[in-house]
Amino acid sequence: MIAAVAGVCLVLFLTVATLVRLRGRWAVPGTIGRALRWTGVAATVGIAVALLPVLSADSGSASAYLLGVPLVAAAVVAVADLTGRAVAFVTTVVALAMAAWGLVLGLGPGFYFVLPALVFGIAALTSVRPRGLTTPSA
Template sequence: MSIGALTGICIALFVAAAAFFRLRGRPTTGTPVGRVLRWLAFAGTVGTTVAALPLALSDSAVVLLLLAVPLVPAALVVVSDATGRLVGTTTAAAALLMLLWGVFLASFLTPYFVFPALLLGAAALASIRPRAAGRPAGAA
């Protein structure tokens, strides 16, 4: 799979998830759905790193360092979820960082770091509360 195809898939899934959560219209969708997606993304990141370790150990220490980078945002998301502080902001920033890093790693090592980024993107979208539909000011 080429980088262009991966990028297109990522953009399409982010737009589809945003449309789904926007059209659903329930103001309390963020907490359980986002939490599950954040933990799944963390598990996927750890699993992908462990699966790619034999390749990294046989290649060089630089590849090992490249594999360790996605673990940092994944761990920060889990810590922010556990503490309950800046969850949406941390999740969105981690999703963007992991998406960029996943596309970078897909060019020469493994494309599988893109999938945790997609989960984090969906978790960030799930934590957005839709605006309440109200009457315009002065309407009776």
């Protein structure tokens, strides 16, 4: 199952990258990070939808918070990306939170959410802009 999820995430990323490239906006700063953020959101939703029948049969009402935490985290990234405020910080916090959630629930369904956490982590790294070099004034 994890190989299928990884394949779907790769296809989603390549699709988003192709669409961005075809629109001629590849040179816009932050496009790769934005594509990765939306790939992470799509992967989180896809994993949650795939796990919902199994978790609801196994865990019952506990599946609401087992799947709800990663879904809320992905929604926070989407809102930050759409508003353009604190995108790098929010993406970093969500990547760490989802990785921790995935590791805490590592033997159960949480392990599948480590993959979107990695995607969010890479998106956070691409969102960081280097600071300008300062030259001493003479």
